[in-house]
Amino acid sequence: MKFSEYMGEWLYGKNGYYATYKNIGKEGDFYTAVSASKFFGGTIAKHIISLVDEGFLEPDGIVCEIGAHHGYFLADVCEFLYTLRPELLASLNFVIVERFDALQEQQRNYFQESFGDVIKLTHYKSLSELKCQSAFFIANEIFDAFPCELFFKGDTARVDGHKINFDVKNEWVSEKAAKYHKEKGEIAVGYEEFAKEMANAAEKFEFMSFDYGEMQARPDFSLRIYAKHEVFPFFEDNLDRDALFGTSDITYDVTFEHVKDAYQEAGVEFIECVPQMVSLVDMGILELLEILQKNADEKIYKQELEKVKMLIMPNLMGERFKMIRFRKNN
Known part of the structure; x- marks a missing residue:
């Protein structure tokens, strides 16, 4: 089978890693910015307020998280909106795009426990189901979870059992590898369709996503497996892929230029791609800390403060993670 099919089954199959709820953070397999600090979501809430104030996002527009897992991120956004601009909590519409029923239920339960009936949470299984006028889309570590193909010196990988063989000619993969100057590495599958679905979902929107990677493609394989905070390079000798299949996370570095091209081809304007520390400081995370210092x-x-340092220090998440942002304005 194609490697993208293999990775898709690993992550999203019936018994795939993301098909059921998994702990993220200290008790899970890896950390994310969401598990590091509530101020990650708080900074996004502050940014949403600025979008409303500048007239880009309607006060009754949609705030939509894609791939919310437990629902912590969007809930943190809502919590800070309540503190900073409570009337927006009543006027905005909160949406999660989540394909798995079990995770939808988990998210609904968490929002019910956190907010009771104050917030009405709407679910869609895909962006293709959503149609609206005004939206703010947010995602955290989503592009590294798209299945990919593996490319090595002109050949594309296939999987036999759990063994990887580079012996397939794939024109589309080869074209992408040439475009992004990759002699070997991962070629993400699905960015173009995802961008088109989002472009069709809202007449006017901003989309912001955080992920790890670089604007330009790295010159080697970055594919790796996370299990209980241990990292296993995918091509490590004697790696037991059979045992890890579906029970651990598999991921790779994002080539943000590929994401940018996919959105521009869909008619969406590229705004910026900057380190996470730059984006969070620009959106006001330090101002939020000042408010806390005065009131707590x-x-x-x-x-x-120590938790926020995890998000913005260059030697932690601040530099390696990037924020990429797009706008569609009709």
């Missing part, structure tokens, strides 16, 4: 106990402030 010093011990609580220092605890939250």
Whole structure:
């Protein structure tokens, strides 16, 4: 089978890694910015308020998270909206795009426990089901979870059992590899369709996504497996892929130029791609900390400050993770 099919089964098959709820953070297989600090979602809430104030996002527009897992990220956004601009919590419409029924139920339960009936949460299985006038789309670590093909010096991989063989000629993969100057590495599958679905979902929107990778393609394979905070290079000798299949996360570095091209081909304007630390500081994460310092106990402030450092310090998440942003304005 194609490697993209193999990876799709690994992550999204009936018994795939993301088909059921998994812990993320200290008790899970890996950390994300969401599990590091609530101020990640808080900064997005502050940005949403700025979009409403500038007239780009309608006060009754949609705030939509794609691939929300537990629902913590969107819930953190809602919590900070309540603190910073409570009337928006009543006027905005909150949406999660989630393909799995079990995760939808998990998210509904979490929102019910957190907010009762104050927030009405709407689910869609895909962006193709959504049609609206005004929206803000947000995603965290989504593009690294798209299935990919593996390319090596002109050949594309196929999978036999769990063994990887580079012996297939694939014109589309070869064209992408040439375009992004890859002699070997991962070629993501699905960015173009995803961008078109989003472009068709809303008349006017901003989309912001955080992920790890670089604008230009890295010159080697980055495919790796995360299990209990251990990292296993996919091509490591004696790696037991059979045992890890579906029970661990498999991911790779994003080539943001590919994401950019997919959205521009769909008629969506590219705004920027910057390190996570730059984006969070620009959107006001330090101002939120100042508010906390003025209104909370010093011990609580220092605890939250240490968590925020995880997000913005260059040697932690601040530099390696990037924020990419797009706008469609009809």
